[in-house]
Amino acid sequence: MSSIIAEGYNAFETEKAPTGVVKYLETPSDVLALIRSGTLKDHILLVRGGTTTFLAPVLSMGATGILTMSGAPESHLGILSREFQTPCLMTIGLTDSDSRYEAGNPDDAHFDAIVQRLDGKRVRLDCEDDSVGRVYLAEHGA
């Protein structure tokens, strides 16, 4: 059995259900280091913003899946993930917490809690619904 750990806006509907270990990317250096490591495809990428530029190289090289802590399908990253057909859940919130992102009200504690909970965890993304996407804790090897 696997359980839903987070939910967010689904950037686009797809039957793809990528699985990978969540990797939080905080700076452009983190992005470049991930590319150099050769392990890009092993990871579901977790980022704070919903803009495009920060993730540009990994989008170009074929990211497996993306989780953002702000933004919407109308954001640039939402548009690009659709064009690249890279599953992407946006403005995710933890299912066992009431804390939700509010535009214009950045709360570091909200972001920190999501990073602490997801970074390094093996997850599976469910992106079939037309509006809500779900993050499942995946069983080892799933």
Add this chain to the structure above:
Amino acid sequence: MTTASKTATYKLRYESDDDGLRFQDLTYEGNFVGLEPVPDGILGDKMMRRRAKTGVLDRVSKDEVLREQFTLDELNDLNNYLAWNIWDVLVMRATEGVSGMIPRQEYEILAFMHEFYRWPEILRMTTDEAGPQGVMDIGATARREIGTKVNCVHDWCIGAAGFGMGRCGLLALEAIQPDDYVEESNDILKFMQRVLWGKRQDGYILNSQDRYRCRVHEQEILDQLLGELEDFEPDEPKHDAFTRFNAAATLLAFLDHFDSRLGLGDTGPYLLPDGRMLIVRDLFTNEEEFHWSDVCDHEDVPHCYTAAVVIDAGAMGLAEIRVNDISTSFTRPKNYVPYITGGAVFVREKWNTPMGEVRPVALDELGAELEKLQQATLKLYGKLARMPRRELITNGHWVYFIDMILPHLRLAGTYEKACRDYDLWEIDQRVSNYYYEITKRKFAHEVVPTKIFSGKGYLPFSEKADLRRSKYRWL
């Protein structure tokens, strides 16, 4: 591929009594406090136009567009409608938060305010040089060209960014009062109206007034594009090659324009005789005025790729498509990519390459173009990652301040004059000083988004406002 309903209902959206779908749950109030909240989409357009005091938001005649200026009521109608339209296209995008790389909220508000101060003089000079009809003719060129930045987003930005959000930011900063710069507001909005009317030529100026359609290309141009069309099935290699190319070019176009929509220009939807629909997508991958585009030069990336994107709306079960006023297409269902069943790609090497020299690229040859795009993207990313914050804000500021009116000045032949005699590539001292203000009291990150995206910051001109008024005192 999704297994959602496959009954296409999008044509219902074009029936006069249809109110369209809702793409979001939020509603808009703006300056209409106490009245029924306004939703997004076709219904929102209807409600906002019903609340107008004048006919400026209906189909207007060429003579009205050529008239020297708007009345005060017309200015207020345009202000209210643009405020809703900005909310309609940007409120969800505005949730995207920090970039992690480019301080976009900072450069955006600085550029908007700069535009409101500086553009009126330059647009007035351009109108003097080209004449009112000449400004309309600039808009009309978009009907006969692909790979032109005289497009929805640039034309819309003249009024929505330079007037709407620029004035909104300055009011929020308390740098101006609602009845300041009335004459300058008229100059900006008249320029916008003339360009957009000349482009559409159906009496409207915005796509939202026409159920989110922007079918401006003349049939001769469409026939040329369709003459190069290659059809494919979704599981064929050509589908993969075309969609990967489209995504990579879109990515570089955003990046070269500092994570902004100025790199992308959709028109359509054009309904094809076989029942499919065409979107014409310009992707501006190398703007020569930006010094950071040198990496695009090094990879031999052209000024613009144009992708003719053909979608099987029936197979998709399309319920609504919006080509919005910032040149971006959104659909319901959202994922149209698996239903792309035809495509063609064209290259315009420079902004002024004649249409007769625009060349097609066969889909089998897109691999080489994709490689160039990926290399330029990687190099540009490395370049941006090394830029200090101040430089990123300055460069983003240039992208907005210059590029939003660059295509119009180029065609009017006034760009060099604006640079030489009007110091276009300078930052006004007032705006330079605002650089230090916008990070205080959360102005850029909280105050501005709240004012711009709630619609509460677009204060109307009062009944006492004078159409001749500029700003005469700073007290």
